[in-house]
Amino acid sequence: xxxxSIQELFNLAEERxxxxxxxxxxxxSVLTERSNEDIYNEMxxxxxxxxxxxxxxxxxxxxxxxxxxxxxxxxxxxxxxKGDTLSGDFINKVMSRALSCSEVNASxxxxxxxxxxxxxxxxxxxxxSLEEALNLPKxxxxxxxxxxxxxxxxxxxxxxxxxxEGGCQAExxxxxxxxxxxxxxxxxxxxxxxxxxxxxALMNVMGLVCDPVAGLVQVPCAQRNASQAVNAIISADMALxxxxxxxxxxxxxxxxxxxxxxxxxxxKETAKGGIAHTPAGKEIFNKIFGK
Amino acid sequence: MNISxxxxxxxxxxxxxxxxxxxxxxxxxxxxxxxxxxxxxVSFGLHGSFADTYKGHGTDIALVAGALGMYxxxxxxxxxxEIAKKEGIEYEFYKTELDDMHENSxxxxxxxxxGTQCNxxxxxxxxxxxxxxxxxxxxxxxxxxxxxxxxNQYDKKGVISNISKVLxxxxxxxxxxxxSRTARGxxxxxxxxxxxxxxxxxxxxxxxxxxxxxxQAINV
Numbered sequence: 001x002x003x004x005s006i007q008e009l010f011n012l013a014e015e016r017x018x019x020x021x022x023x024x025x026x027x028x029s030v031l032t033e034r035s036n037e038d039i040y041n042e043m044x045x046x047x048x049x050x051x052x053x054x055x056x057x058x059x060x061x062x063x064x065x066x067x068x069x070x071x072x073x074x075x076x077x078x079x080x081x082k083g084d085t086l087s088g089d090f091i092n093k094v095m096s097r098a099l100s101c102s103e104v105n106a107s108x109x110x111x112x113x114x115x116x117x118x119x120x121x122x123x124x125x126x127x128x129s130l131e132e133a134l135n136l137p138k139x140x141x142x143x144x145x146x147x148x149x150x151x152x153x154x155x156x157x158x159x160x161x162x163x164x165e166g167g168c169q170a171e172x173x174x175x176x177x178x179x180x181x182x183x184x185x186x187x188x189x190x191x192x193x194x195x196x197x198x199x200x201a202l203m204n205v206m207g208l209v210c211d212p213v214a215g216l217v218q219v220p221c222a223q224r225n226a227s228q229a230v231n232a233i234i235s236a237d238m239a240l241x242x243x244x245x246x247x248x249x250x251x252x253x254x255x256x257x258x259x260x261x262x263x264x265x266x267x268k269e270t271a272k273g274g275i276a277h278t279p280a281g282k283e284i285f286n287k288i289f290g291k
Numbered sequence: 292m293n294i295s296x297x298x299x300x301x302x303x304x305x306x307x308x309x310x311x312x313x314x315x316x317x318x319x320x321x322x323x324x325x326x327x328x329x330x331x332x333v334s335f336g337l338h339g340s341f342a343d344t345y346k347g348h349g350t351d352i353a354l355v356a357g358a359l360g361m362y363x364x365x366x367x368x369x370x371x372x373e374i375a376k377k378e379g380i381e382y383e384f385y386k387t388e389l390d391d392m393h394e395n396s397x398x399x400x401x402x403x404x405x406g407t408q409c410n411x412x413x414x415x416x417x418x419x420x421x422x423x424x425x426x427x428x429x430x431x432x433x434x435x436x437x438x439x440x441x442x443n444q445y446d447k448k449g450v451i452s453n454i455s456k457v458l459x460x461x462x463x464x465x466x467x468x469x470x471s472r473t474a475r476g477x478x479x480x481x482x483x484x485x486x487x488x489x490x491x492x493x494x495x496x497x498x499x500x501x502x503x504x505x506x507q508a509i510n511v
Contacts, residue, residue, distance in 0.1 A: 002292050028296050042297060049303050065307075065347065105306030108349065108369045115299045115418050117309040123300070149296035157294050162310050162417025164340045164394040170417075178299075215347030217307035268394065269310075270343045289346060 002027050006154050006195055006249045013191050020181070020191055021143040024150030043142050043149075049112040050124035053104040054097040062107035066288040068218040069106055073099040076226075087230075090133060094233060095226040098125035102222035115152045115161040115174055118210075118217045121225035122175035123148060123182065126232045130186045144182035151198055152178045158250070159257035163210035164269040166260025172221075172228040173205035173256065179232035180239070189240050199245030201235035202252050207259050209267035211274025214285040220275060298436065302419045304363040310395050311341070311348030314415025316368060318397060318423075319357020321435045322411040324509045325426055326401040330409075331380065333358045336387035336398035341415075345384070354397065355382050363419060392424065429471045429480035435511050437466055437484040442497065443504040446472045446479040453500045454481065461493045478504070 003009040003023065012023045028039055056062070061071030076099055079085065080092035101121030105111045114123040123145070131141045152161070155174050160166040180197035184190075189197075205228065213219045245252070266273030275281055304313035319333075335354050337345055345351050349369070356371035357363075359378070367374065375382055389396050393414035401409045412425035422434050426441065433439050444450045451470065458465060464486040472479035489508040497506045 004292060024296060027292050031292065032295050032297075043300070046297070046300055046303060065349075108306055110303065110364065110366065111306050112303045113301055113309040113313065113419055115309075117304060117306050117313065117419075120306075145300060146296065149300040152299035153292055153294045153296055156299055156418065157292065160417055161299075162395070164310060165417060212344070212347070215344030217348065265339075265394070269340050271347070272343070 002030070003154070004157065006151065006198065006253070009150055009154065010191055010195050019143060019147065019185065020150060020194055021146035021185070024146045027150070040142055043145050044138070046112045047142065047145060049110060050101070050114070051128060053101045053109065053111045053120065054124045054128050055100060056109065057100040057103035058096060062103050062109065064103065064106040064218060065216055066214060066218070066284070068213060068216060068284070069103055069222045072222060073103045090129065091230055091233065094125045094129045094229050097128055098122055098225040098229040099222050101125070102218070102225045106216065106218045106222070115156065115178070116163070116171045118163060118221050119171040119175035119225060119228070121222075122172060122229045122232060123179045125225070125229040126179040126183050127186070130183055134186060136186060140186060144185045147185050147194065148178035148182040151181050155253055159253050160260060166257065167263050167268050168208040168210040168224060169205045169256055170260050171210065172224045173202055173208055176205060176228040176232040176235070177201040179229065180235040183232055183236035184239055187236065187240060189236070193239040195249050196243060196245045197236045197239035199247065199249045199252050200238050200243065201231055202256055203245070203247075204231050204235060206256060209263060209274050210269045211267060211276040212269065212271055213276050213281045214288050215271040215276070295436075298418065298420060302363055304419060305366065305368045308348040308350075309419040310415045310417050311344065311350045312353045313363035313419035314395065314417075314421050315341075315350045315353035315397070316357040316361060316363040317419065317421050317435070318413045318415060319354045319399065320360060320362065321421065321423060321509060322399040322401070322413065323358050323360060325411050325423070325441060325507060326409040327507050328403050330401040330403050332402040333380065333382050334400040334402075335382070335384045336389070336400070337384060338387055338389040338392055338396040338398070339394035341395050341397055342386040351384055354399070358382070358399070426480060428473050428478070431469055431471060431480060431482045433467070433469070433482050433484055435509060438487065438489045438511060439509045440483040440485065440489055440497070441507045441509070442481040442483070444479050444481065445502040445504065446476050447502045450500065450502050451481065454483070454497060457493065457496050457500070458483070458485070461490070463487055463489065463493065
């Protein structure tokens with residue numbers, strides 16, 4: 001019993017009428033010869049790292065190279081707490097947590113990559129905020145993280161999660177797809193809705209380039225962690241509403257990979273294109289590195 | 292599925308970049324294990340995105356931290372340059388072109404006290420994962436996610452059979468095995484990934500086999 005595509009993962013879960021997370025758990029147990037309990041414990045340890053990074057910049061700004069995003073989390077969280085926002089408390093808390101992880105990461109602090117460090121805020125922001133909003137038991141939260149991780153494993157195997165290979169769509173986009181799956185499961189959606197949420201999230205982000213200003217994982221990375229966390233939430237909502245993906249999820253993953261290959265090197269983490277290569281972006285580069 | 296979910300939701304690491312910071316630290320650390328001996332100098336030839344953005348991502352700091360033996364979650368990582376200076380280890384970086392290699396690649400050269408060198412080529416392939424693609428004159432490919440044996444031997448009949456017999460006798464299963472040689476009858480390199488940890492006594496037994504030059508075990 002194993003899977004090499006999302007469809008296979010879905011089929012295995014359907015046949016036995018179990019959550020996607022059950023198949024992911026059993027597969028991991030066989031692959032790494034670890035007990036289920038050990039796997040849950042390991043996931044919980046990682047979730048603890050996620051929780052601290054999602055919190056550590058909410059009240060205090062962190063020192064980052066060049067200072068491009070220093071304090072943005074604190075500012076956004078203060079705005080959120082005032083309660084007078086356009087997109088509401090929930091969405092703004094999601095964004096604050098995603099920004100916090102990004103700011104902690106940029107300050108050479110400890111984070112849990114999910115699937116990468118540049119995209120480390122998306123899954124924590126979504127899962128922590130839903131745990132709080134839906135008041136879920138710990139096991140449900142860890143199961144949602146298992147399902148999300150299974151999705152991420154397939155994408156890592158069949159495509160890429162490296163910005164240098166696939167652009168931002170492969171990092172923040174894949175994180176959003178993983179988080180969307182977790183969100184549907186946490187809300188009690190079906191397996192099919194989980195898979196549809198993955199498809200919708202990836203469609204929403206197809207083609208997004210990786211263009212970090214001055215080559216630093218700060219701008220637009222922090223903003224994209226916030227916006228892709230929101231992408232995960234709205235994709236989950238579309239799936240939960242019953243929206244079907246007319247393109248099979250594995251084909252969307254393949255398309256994402258091919259688009260990544262087509263992107264020129266300038267738009268894949270080299271800071272030679274996109275907003276990194278604007279006059280202002282180049283000026284920031286020169287200011288920081290003194291060239 | 293041959294990818295652990297903890298390679299996807301993870302690693303737990305020091306930021307800011309899994310490919311440029313954590314992957315770089317792991318490349319440095321695994322290369323140090325391959326080099327095996329204490330070294331006085333380490334040079335890093337940076338290719339592609341590593342060459343273009345290394346300063347912004349702390350790739351340089353992470354490579355040195357790895358070469359000093361630090362893990363990617365070590366909170367001392369950001370002080371790697373200071374620690375290297377304290378330990379009297381020289382380090383340098385240069386930009387280079389490595390043919391047909393991944394965007395995030397590095398050539399790591401260790402210089403030992405006697406002036407000899409060990410060269411390791413590797414790539415950071417995303418999410419903190421790496422692959423080693425060349426060791427000195429030998430092409431290879433492994434990810435350092437499973438325990439790995441690196442054997443240098445003379446290209447003679449029976450050496451591989453003797454290696455696998457030792458592993459069989461010690462109840463170690465071979466998952467992946469890659470063999471390359473410089474020329475027929477000259478030096479060869481065997482990289483073996485196993486399903487279980489490789490104990491020190493197995494390494495010593497392998498070292499005693501005729502026509503084997505050196506053996507290193509990387510227990511990840």
